[in-house]
Amino acid sequence: MRIIQPASVFLLMLLMATANGNSDQSIESNSPAQKLPLTIVHAGQVLAVPGEAPLKEQSIYIRNGRIAEIRSGYLEAEGAKLIDLKSLFLLPGLIDLHVHLTSAPEPGGELDDVTDGPADLALIGAVHAERLLHAGFTSVLDMGTGRRSHEDAVFALRTAIDEGLIAGPRLFAVGSPLSIPGQSRAMRFNSAVDAVVGPQNVCVGVDDCRRVVREQVKRGADVINVYNTGSLLSIPSVPITFTEAELKAIADTAHALGRSVIADGGNTPGDASGINAALRAGFDAIDTATYPDAETWRLLKEYNAYFVPHLYAVQAAVGDSPDTLQSGSMGWLPQPILEFLYELKQEAPSAIAAKKAGVRFAFGSDPGVFPHGENAREFAELVRAGLSAEEAVITATSAAAKVLRRNADLGSIEVGKLADMIAVANDPLINVQELEQVRWVMKGGTVYLSP
DSSP states (O other): OOOOGGGGHHHHHHHTTTTTOOOTSSSTOOOOOGGGOOEEEEEEEEEBBBBBBBBBEEEEEETEEEEEEEEEEEOOOTTEEEEEEEEEEEEEEEEEEEOOTTTTTSGGGGGHHHSSSHHHHHHHHHHHHHHHHHEEEEEEEEEEOOOOHHHHHHHEEEEEEEESSSOOOOEEEEOOOOOOOTOSSSOOOOOHHHHHHHHSSSSOOOHHHHHHHHHHHTOOOEEEEESSOOOOOSSSSOSSSHHHHHHHHHHHHHHHHOOEEEEEOSTTTTHHHHHHHHHTTTTTTEEEESOOOOOHHHHHHHHTTEEEEOOHHHHHHHHHHHHGGGSTTTTTHHHHHHHHHHHHHSSOHHHHHHHHHHHEEEEOTTSSSTTTTTTHHHHHHHTTOOOHHHHHHHTTTHHHHHHHTTTTTSSSTTTTSSSEEESSSSSSTTGGGGGGSHHHHHHHHHHEEOO
């Protein structure tokens, strides 16, 4: 059990006081930006719409947390607050579709769900959330752990961020992923312990899976996450968990309730049946799809779904040789798992075939496997897999916003959208690793990091 220091008590009270917030509350409500006067940002270069050419010498007008005007030249207005970014390159705030806010790559972390309560986990998540925001990720999707304590912590944290009580990205959350009995990717304990902390959202049959989706949305899920295969670390991994009828019921129910649905798994070498069944069922994205096949690429294009690889997480997990396995971020894991991860690291990532197949990418990095705040290292891995720097930036801006169904608010710097913007020293379309050193961060019209 982590000891809560006295200085953290006030934050703890704020977090738990918001634990009963509901998901239908506007993200912008009670934001500090609502009280701000007109702000004008003078930007030397602006990637306003990823995929289009950058603009030079622009003035971006911000009112009530949203972009009101974008005008050429460095303009001023009486009473306006001016922010001078003439020497920097401005682009939309980054979006990561796969984070685990309460997790960290440390020994014993797998026991947090039974040793720590929601308050402890919320405080851990608050630290990670601030790191993510300062790293330029103004929106993230927490993908859950399957334990209710994590879900309660993240929902409380989301509300605290929305209400301006603490600093963090716009937090979208799945709550708890859906799974079948025995495939929840959570540690197994004796029956007495599991009865208290056992995995949530286990369902069997079409009607039961519809019920679980509805209950999860009622609890506050912004997106539905589904364990459609076994875990990557289960040997052998189950290639498909739900029936195709169950997967379709999950997707149809999620869509009817205005939620995207993500298939989190594709982990059996030579068998992509679980990924492909999810795509045929109408899932919006496939995540952690380690072993897709040619049919996967065809279905991704047919259904206009997104491919969300995790490249940096595999690179960071273990060392660079069989003799240095313990030097990676997950080096404390048992030797057989480290050896498996090292073998996986030597394989060509599926993202290379995905790029050649011409499918759509979206950004997900999986911090928790590596330290929160290092997410932007994923961009260099995407470029190594064949994407251009411009394409890599699109994955974490306009593409990720579409997966969240929030592209009317996020993903570009355009009039009417939320003023979520970051700045770096030089053009990331020339060197994408510029995104690893964010200099300035604004979310909803409020500046959280300055040069």
